[in-house]
Amino acid sequence: MINRLLVAFLVLTTVSLSAQRNNSSPYSFFGIGENFKPKTVEQASMGGIGVAMKENQYLNFINPAATADIRVSTYGLGGLVSFLTLKEADASQSGNTTSLQYIALGFPIGKKAGFSAGLQPSTTVGYSLINEMLDVDGEITEITRNSGNGGTTRLYGSFGMYVFDGFSLGIEAAYTFGTIEREVLNQRANVALATKYYEETTIRGGEVKLGAQYKTKLKKGLELSTGAAIKFSNELNQTGNKSLYSLSFSNSGFEIPRDTVYSDPYKGTFKNPIQTIIGFGLGKQNKWYVGLNSEFQQAFQDTSNSANYAFENSIRTSIGGYYIPKINSISSYWDRVTYRAGLRIENTGLLIRNGNNYEPINDFGINVGLGLPLPKQLSNLNLGFEYGQRGTTNNNLIKENYFNVRLSLSLNDINWFKKREID
Template identity: 60%
Template sequence: MIKRFLAVAFVLISGTILAQRNSASPYSFFGIGDEFNPKTVEQSSMGGIGVAQKENQYLNFINPAANADLRIATYALAGKLSFVTLKETDATQSGNITSLRYIALGFPIGKKAGLSVGLQPLSSVGYSLLNQTRNGDVIEEVNKFSGTGGTNRIYASFGSYLFEGFSVGFEAGFIFGNIENSILNQVRNVAFATKYNQDLNIRGGQFKFGTQYKTKLTDKMNLHTGAALTLSSDLSARGSERLFSLIFSGSGQEIPKDEAYNRGIDGSVTIPLRTVVGFGLGKENKWYVGFNSEFSGKASGERVFEDLETAYRYDNAQRFSIGGYYIPKVNSISSYWDRVTYRAGVRFEDTGLLVKGDPNSTNFTAINDYGINVGVALPLPRQISTLNLGFEYGQRGTTNNNLIKENYFNVRLSLSLNDIQWFRKSRID
């Protein structure tokens, strides 16, 4: 029954993931949008740790070497509800957005290896920004920036033990998507407005390698270490750009007039080299505390976003996460809440994005991000599957230098469904 359910869910949810809008952030204006580091709800609830963690019933999107520990077929699907408040120096705006985060399947291959496959969004563009130039109470000029779209990732990930405690893994992914950006300019007492449209198709591959090692420190404590390396990827960015004049009808509809140019774009977008290293201490089925350190190089967009390079640029990025979980009594019969997994963690991130808030200034401001996370894994009745809930409060950006600060609250929900019968033939007595 569960196989049929997952087959139908994969078809329906895959289409939704590809078509959805995942971001309401003004910072999705830059590059290929608001990028998502692939993580499960369980990992996000612990601040984003997981490069060293070994689990036999949960998927691990951070380190492909963790697939070696899969012992039962595991299906995972997740969604997120975000509440965002945007603050400027003298204005505040709030909104929310619901999105599906991933659908994935993992299963063991023999006793020392495992494979997982899945679909998840990688970045999202979803902004609408208005900039006005005033002379007293009179609006002299209006610029409206808007964008939609994003990229998605299909991946296959394999992990295997080389010897006891030590596993290696490899992951191959294909990134694809569409991004549309536009800038509308209108000047007071000028009959025609001007609009610039850009439409891009993003395509390319991505590869990741990982290792994990687990050893006993004492009879009750294990040491976990791990590392993952995502190679730099040059994604093709092909499409078109158009500059034209227009007027507005009485109902507000755009009516194009003269066209300055309509030409093709053939460029590339670089996703930089990314490394994640970490370690953890824990007792199986009882508690775990881990630390992740992540570094990535500079992103770039050749012949794609060059007209905006004076407004922003990229530097090296880094992220630090610490978190863990606690299970009071994993096999408790008397108390359901003793079988619940309780998770918590924090993360601090320098995104590598530098933005110039004032076009007349030469100063760029670094955009930082941090989040505080808690979560629970609720066992489902008469199953080894769980319903995972995660909550995150975070802040990104600043109101300094005419920029925008985001306060956000994320609610994450996932199902981790386990089926021990996946590869066993049915028997009729």
């Protein structure tokens, strides 16, 4: 019965995850939106590390080779509440979004392999930018609003297995799908009709990632782990329609379309460049762990020929870890809690034009988190908190200050896929 309820919940949640708007960043204007870096709440609370981590009761979205370490059936469900403040040189605006970040399950296959599958957002779009033109008297002569929403979702399957003691390999295949809507509304003073450009794009495509991990035991119970993952470049097919038309507004503010200038279908592709992640970690099993990740990605190939922005190679560095005072403590619940912390620094690869130069958009975040044991065997409630900044207010650009609250359930049971016997 429990498995049937979980399947129904996963189907309903899939619809919700595909339809939600989970971003309000103006930087999601570029490309097909802001990239979501696949990671669990546990990994995000440690700065996003995980390419070298080998845990037997947690899912790992960064390295498919870690799937080989799953020893109990695991359901993962994660959500995010993001509080965002946008700052310009002389103004600021705040807002928040709530979104489901992933649903996933994993289970062991024999004693040396495992499989994981799930649904995650891949890119997100959510922005509304208004530009006003003024005359010499300070009166508004023209208003233009750029807005967009939507994004893409990835359905993935990951398999990992041990080749020999301490060394595992993994492969992940994913299918990306979604719809993005963008529009530009322009209204001029003393002109009866406004004009609107509307674009709706459906995106489809697949991707493949390979991973490897190795862990060796050192003296005094220490364990050294290393890992690497590579996601190959892939093309996403885009189909949709572009239209331009005039419109007026009713007294209640609803749009009334008038004359259509053009409405044309189009096809295109968006190429994701190759991405490489490497890292290592040191720790004691069920006690503490410290790891370092470095992620490299080639520049996106943009076909819009825009002079206002460009792309370069991106790099992301994460450092973090966890500490458990006493995992089997009976006298103190807080001694069984997992305490996590991490730091993330990133050059996003996005360049915004500033005169004759381009301003790089950088991002950093500070993370802390807790893994709270639940009465059910090996299950946890995970909380994560992140404060970060992206962009700059220099040269009339926008700076984001954000505070993210993450919550996840990691439900584990050794009996979920076992047939029950009746005596």
